Amino acid sequence: MKIHLYERVWIGASVAMLMLFFGSIAVGAVGSNRHPPSHIETIDPTGVLSDARFATQGVRTDDAGRVHAWIVGLTFVWLPAELVVPADTPVTFHLTSVDVTHGFSIVRTNGQTMVLPGYVSQFTTTFAEGEYLIACNEYCGLGHHDMAAKLHVVPPEQWRQATTSREAPDTTGLAALTPEGSHAGH
Amino acid sequence: MTDSNFRTCGSTGLKVHGPAELLIKANAVVSVVALLIGAIGAVLLVLTRWQAVHLLSAPWYYRILGVHGMSMLIFFIIFFEMAVLYFASTVVINARQVMPKLGWASFGLMVVGAVMVEVMMWTGKADVLFTSYVPLRADPLFYLGVILFAVGALIVTSMFFANLVVAKREKRYEGSVPLVTFGAVAAAIIAIITLLHGAAIYIPTFLWSLGLMEVDAQIYRLIWWGLGHSSQQINVAAMVAIWYMLGALTVGAVVINEKISRLAFVLYILFISMASAHHLLVDPGMGPTWKIVNTSYFMYMAVLASMIHGFTVPAGMELGQRLRGFTSGLFEWLRKAPWSDPGFSSLVFSVVVFGFVGGITGVTIGTEQINIIVHNTLRVPGHFHATVVSGTAMAFMGATYYLIPLIFRKRVAFWGLAKIQPYLFALGMLIFTMSMTFAGSFGVPRRHWDITFSQAPFGIEFSPAVDLLLGIVALGGLMAATGAFIFVAIAVKSVFFGEPLGEITRGTAMVGVPAGLTHPPVHSSNVDELNAELHQPGRSWRLGPAPGTVVLVGVFLLAFVVYFFVNWKVLSFVWKIG
Numbered sequence: 001m002k003i004h005l006y007e008r009v010w011i012g013a014s015v016a017m018l019m020l021f022f023g024s025i026a027v028g029a030v031g032s033n034r035h036p037p038s039h040i041e042t043i044d045p046t047g048v049l050s051d052a053r054f055a056t057q058g059v060r061t062d063d064a065g066r067v068h069a070w071i072v073g074l075t076f077v078w079l080p081a082e083l084v085v086p087a088d089t090p091v092t093f094h095l096t097s098v099d100v101t102h103g104f105s106i107v108r109t110n111g112q113t114m115v116l117p118g119y120v121s122q123f124t125t126t127f128a129e130g131e132y133l134i135a136c137n138e139y140c141g142l143g144h145h146d147m148a149a150k151l152h153v154v155p156p157e158q159w160r161q162a163t164t165s166r167e168a169p170d171t172t173g174l175a176a177l178t179p180e181g182s183h184a185g186h
Numbered sequence: 187m188t189d190s191n192f193r194t195c196g197s198t199g200l201k202v203h204g205p206a207e208l209l210i211k212a213n214a215v216v217s218v219v220a221l222l223i224g225a226i227g228a229v230l231l232v233l234t235r236w237q238a239v240h241l242l243s244a245p246w247y248y249r250i251l252g253v254h255g256m257s258m259l260i261f262f263i264i265f266f267e268m269a270v271l272y273f274a275s276t277v278v279i280n281a282r283q284v285m286p287k288l289g290w291a292s293f294g295l296m297v298v299g300a301v302m303v304e305v306m307m308w309t310g311k312a313d314v315l316f317t318s319y320v321p322l323r324a325d326p327l328f329y330l331g332v333i334l335f336a337v338g339a340l341i342v343t344s345m346f347f348a349n350l351v352v353a354k355r356e357k358r359y360e361g362s363v364p365l366v367t368f369g370a371v372a373a374a375i376i377a378i379i380t381l382l383h384g385a386a387i388y389i390p391t392f393l394w395s396l397g398l399m400e401v402d403a404q405i406y407r408l409i410w411w412g413l414g415h416s417s418q419q420i421n422v423a424a425m426v427a428i429w430y431m432l433g434a435l436t437v438g439a440v441v442i443n444e445k446i447s448r449l450a451f452v453l454y455i456l457f458i459s460m461a462s463a464h465h466l467l468v469d470p471g472m473g474p475t476w477k478i479v480n481t482s483y484f485m486y487m488a489v490l491a492s493m494i495h496g497f498t499v500p501a502g503m504e505l506g507q508r509l510r511g512f513t514s515g516l517f518e519w520l521r522k523a524p525w526s527d528p529g530f531s532s533l534v535f536s537v538v539v540f541g542f543v544g545g546i547t548g549v550t551i552g553t554e555q556i557n558i559i560v561h562n563t564l565r566v567p568g569h570f571h572a573t574v575v576s577g578t579a580m581a582f583m584g585a586t587y588y589l590i591p592l593i594f595r596k597r598v599a600f601w602g603l604a605k606i607q608p609y610l611f612a613l614g615m616l617i618f619t620m621s622m623t624f625a626g627s628f629g630v631p632r633r634h635w636d637i638t639f640s641q642a643p644f645g646i647e648f649s650p651a652v653d654l655l656l657g658i659v660a661l662g663g664l665m666a667a668t669g670a671f672i673f674v675a676i677a678v679k680s681v682f683f684g685e686p687l688g689e690i691t692r693g694t695a696m697v698g699v700p701a702g703l704t705h706p707p708v709h710s711s712n713v714d715e716l717n718a719e720l721h722q723p724g725r726s727w728r729l730g731p732a733p734g735t736v737v738l739v740g741v742f743l744l745a746f747v748v749y750f751f752v753n754w755k756v757l758s759f760v761w762k763i764g
Contacts, residue, residue, distance in 0.1 A: 006730040014493035018486040035474040101319045107629035110760040116403040121470035133646040137562035137631035145636040
């Protein structure tokens with residue numbers, strides 16, 4: 001098949017561009033192990049709240065001292081509706097849904113995953129200090145826009161003090177840390 | 187079947203089969219009705235997301251969002267594609283329509299299915315939006331409507347292949363099918379793949395809605411996007427086929443390399459179903475290897491096909507113009523192009539906005555890692571309105587300006603408006619898609635009634651820039667919707683109350699007849715001389731026979747690379763690379 005010179009050049013340039021793009025994906029994926037949440041774990045969607053993993057929601061540290069956030073989505077709330085995590089510290093989020101498909105999005109960060117009934121989504125990321133909006137970004141019913149939560153990211157020392165001052169390991173530490181402490185109850 | 191059912195088209199010399207013509211007309215008319223419903227929905231939606239106006243209540247916002255999606259993306263586009271399939275398998279190759287009664291039966295099925303879906307949505311029995319992700323539940327009649335519509339479309343697609351086989355046997359055309367029909371073949375094959383995915387997911391979902399079986403939420407998303415994304419590739423293949431057709435009709439575009447163009451269509455068929463995985467990049471049910479393989483390697487093979495068309499279509503137009511004698515400088519061929527022919531201006535805007543906005547954003551946001559800051563923000567509808575509206579719908583509108591005289595044998599009504607309609611529509615969509623993309627980069631979610639979170643127990647706000655951007659989205663959306671209404675008015679008036687075409691006198695401009703028909707683009711008498719000159723080595727700074735196109739695609743490639751890596755840079759702010 002005869003291909004004109006300029007077509008050859010163009011196809012070559014396009015292939016080179018796409019290889020460059022692929023290379024950047026490979027560097028990000030293999031070189032730095034950067035991936036979107038791709039954690040394959042399942043759960044019985046009808047028994048989420050009695051499942052050991054999600055029976056209590058909120059922020060907990062494991063035996064190795066790593067920070068985990070356990071969150072359940074249901075129409076039209078995230079449980080818990082406010083979270084406090086330490087800044088510049090890896091936080092591992094675990095999420096599932098008890099009803100329909102939701103989208104967990106910590107706005108303007110890379111905290112983002114679909115939340116599907118029957119599956120546990122998991123991702124780990126770090127945050128700079130500040131307050132972040134958590135929205136539901138997948139339509140989940142007529143009250144979808146009301147499904148929001150708030151993430152408080154505080155200095156690590158302050159966060160540790162607040163957690164150790166309490167006995168329960170599953171504290172959100174919220175009452176000690178936020179002016180809207182009264183919301184900690186739900 | 188005798189040839190008595192054929193008429194010969196006065197302007198193109200093509201033989202038009204009566205029963206095929208009627209089916210083309212019926213499908214095109216219903217398509218325009220769906221466009222009207224969808225465009226009314228669009229106005230209501232942009233006026234709601236513009237927070238200062240916030241027109242609709244929450245339930246009606248979501249309801250109309252579903253109606254807009256189904257009416258535009260399914261009913262408008264697929265009815266039009268049915269017309270394209272009938273057209274490409276009969277008129278283009280002088281062939282007859284086989285089994286016209288079956289055509290009418292499937293048309294009936296599709297109309298009944300579409301009406302069922304519309305009724306369920308408007309009456310609030312299917313507030314599940316376009317994607318209807320299980321376990322959101324709609325009335326079983328909604329799913330049944332979708333299934334009936336899909337069965338009808340599947341039968342029409344099968345009839346398309348039957349037409350081609352019969353035409354071959356009856357020796358209606360010589361050699362291989364023309365490129366336009368080949369593009370339609372690609373669209374039809376992808377349509378079969380798409381509709382099979384549709385059956386595989388909507389039939390179980392219908393049974394689930396009746397309580398007869400379970401459907402897993404992740405499996406639903408996987409198979410549904412085999413339908414939802416592949417159907418967009420039907421649009422792309424049909425759109426590219428129309429690009430080649432409009433190029434030939436308006437500026438005598440040549441196909442520089444038939445085989446390469448055909449190969450590019452084959453790439454669409456082979457690779458696009460896998461590429462639909464980019465919708466699932468932040469889903470929990472698949473691993474990273476699956477995600478990367480599907481969305482880079484497989485998707486890029488389909489992207490390569492679009493890159494090839496993105497070069498050969500403008501290069502073919504440039505060569506066509508140069509062979510007509512517009513040879514000076516880099517861009518005389520563009521300056522002297524028939525800009526007041528709505529078929530031509532639609533073609534140019536479709537190519538440019540599809541490529542520069544739709545294509546570039548699509549490849550970028552479909553990248554495994556970059557997607558995490560893009561998924562389900564307004565950047566997503568910003569992208570796909572640039573492909574499916576500015577690209578496909580614009581091309582379909584451009585084609586309609588030629589179908590009205592060629593098939594309906596009417597003059598295009600409101601001719602003055604018709605000449606500016608593509609400009610209004612394209613500019614509106616450009617403003618709309620770009621401002622939506624910018625708003626999305628602030629993290630604003632799509633499909634969201636109230637981004638002020640007025641019901642939330644805490645205060646949180648998006649950047650104030652978002653309010654301004656959503657106002658601009660509304661402005662662009664209203665402009666484009668006005669363009670769509672003008673198009674509907676032109677189509678309806680032309681088809682039902684239009685002035686008969688009459689005899690076309692070549693070389694005499696006629697009101698309501700595109701220039702490609704009154705002044706068919708013929709190559710100049712010294713075409714061989716011009717062609718030899720174009721192919722002389724070393725002319726035009728060594729940029730070859732189509733130097734203007736080389737410059738334009740160079741700019742495109744540069745913009746592509748810059749946009750892609752700017753997004754990596756933005757991602758690096760939240761994800762330290764390395």
